[in-house]
Amino acid sequence: MVSTTEAGRDRKRPSFKYSIEAKGPILLTVRAWWPPVLWSIVLLLIVVIVMGAGSLTMQKTLIDALIKLMVVVGLYVFIGNSGILSFGHIGFMMIGAYAAAWQTCCPKTKKLFIPGLPDYMLTHQFPFIVSVVVSGLLAAFIALIAGSVLMRLSGIAASIGTFAFLMVMYSFYLRWDPWTRGASTMTGLPVHTDSWVMLAFCVIVMFGAFVYARSRYGLSAKASRDDEVASKAAGVNVVGQRLLSFVVSAFIVGMAGALFGHFLGILTVDSFGLPLTFITLAMLVVGGMQSLSGAVLGAIVISTLFEALRQLEVGFDVGGTLVALPGGGREVGIGILMLVILIFRRNGLTANQEIYWPFRGDAMAKTAMTRRS
Numbered sequence: 001m002v003s004t005t006e007a008g009r010d011r012k013r014p015s016f017k018y019s020i021e022a023k024g025p026i027l028l029t030v031r032a033w034w035p036p037v038l039w040s041i042v043l044l045l046i047v048v049i050v051m052g053a054g055s056l057t058m059q060k061t062l063i064d065a066l067i068k069l070m071v072v073v074g075l076y077v078f079i080g081n082s083g084i085l086s087f088g089h090i091g092f093m094m095i096g097a098y099a100a101a102w103q104t105c106c107p108k109t110k111k112l113f114i115p116g117l118p119d120y121m122l123t124h125q126f127p128f129i130v131s132v133v134v135s136g137l138l139a140a141f142i143a144l145i146a147g148s149v150l151m152r153l154s155g156i157a158a159s160i161g162t163f164a165f166l167m168v169m170y171s172f173y174l175r176w177d178p179w180t181r182g183a184s185t186m187t188g189l190p191v192h193t194d195s196w197v198m199l200a201f202c203v204i205v206m207f208g209a210f211v212y213a214r215s216r217y218g219l220s221a222k223a224s225r226d227d228e229v230a231s232k233a234a235g236v237n238v239v240g241q242r243l244l245s246f247v248v249s250a251f252i253v254g255m256a257g258a259l260f261g262h263f264l265g266i267l268t269v270d271s272f273g274l275p276l277t278f279i280t281l282a283m284l285v286v287g288g289m290q291s292l293s294g295a296v297l298g299a300i301v302i303s304t305l306f307e308a309l310r311q312l313e314v315g316f317d318v319g320g321t322l323v324a325l326p327g328g329g330r331e332v333g334i335g336i337l338m339l340v341i342l343i344f345r346r347n348g349l350t351a352n353q354e355i356y357w358p359f360r361g362d363a364m365a366k367t368a369m370t371r372r373s
Helices: 004-011 025-032 034-053 056-082 089-104 107-113 119-123 128-150 155-174 195-214 216-226 228-233 238-264 274-287 292-314 329-344 363-368
Strands: 316-318 321-323
Touching (some): 034 056, 056 089, 056 216, 056 292, 089 128, 089 155, 089 238, 195 216, 195 292, 216 228, 216 238, 274 329
């Protein structure tokens, strides 16, 4: 039941005064798919505006932001549906990035920098799209092996286990010289990732994450998130559903890693450490961990704030005087924003709900947060 106080709070929830009530099969279908459609339109507009501005720096910043957005959507697939906070997904991004380098670098470069590869890989070069998909599949396979153990854990124990996985993969790649060049920089990756390529992959991934979340597998994972004991009693294979979401999310993050490598053209193991882990988690927390809209909105907000603070660190001229933030201002700004969100809006900017505007929102989703078990 819903208490009187909770019901009163729900009635006071802000809502859009003007909204469309979906009637008829066409509008109902459009509304059902509206969140990924809406965010695809938003990303398209952002890409068009940035490309129209003609600034190479802004374009590179946009590509980097879209790569992070893709990682955050991958995090949402696991964290949002299973309820387990993961610190290890950047390890899958690293797996995907180096797997792409093994496939797409020219044979001469591979023989020079990574001679430990098998002969077939040393002498062959694979297409860009194939390398991205295969890199995601490799990350998913590693997730299947690691998750078979980690997903038997729950709560903070599972989160610590994912952090341990990140540290293991980081140390392994840092010392695997014949395949990764260790602490040195790997160069020679062909640059294929641009704004339009990233837009296409982000749209595909958003629709895929949305479909998964509403499939019986995603609903089973959410059931285990909300009440593990009750879901087991109802016949849900909790470990299996968590493992599936872990594998799917690793596939998405692995592809993002491959695109990241083809964006920079160089790779270092240090690029896949704790700073990237925390910034992507911050994006998910700020937006709302349990909705696709939260993942995308959080990535957009944090990326915009991060770039604005970077510009302020560079400084601007005021009457002949350079005014600039001190070094580290970006990290401080992100930290302050996270504190504000956690204090005043614990469920993120979207309150863990999908954005259906201009259609009416889901009444059941709004009351779910106030329903007592």
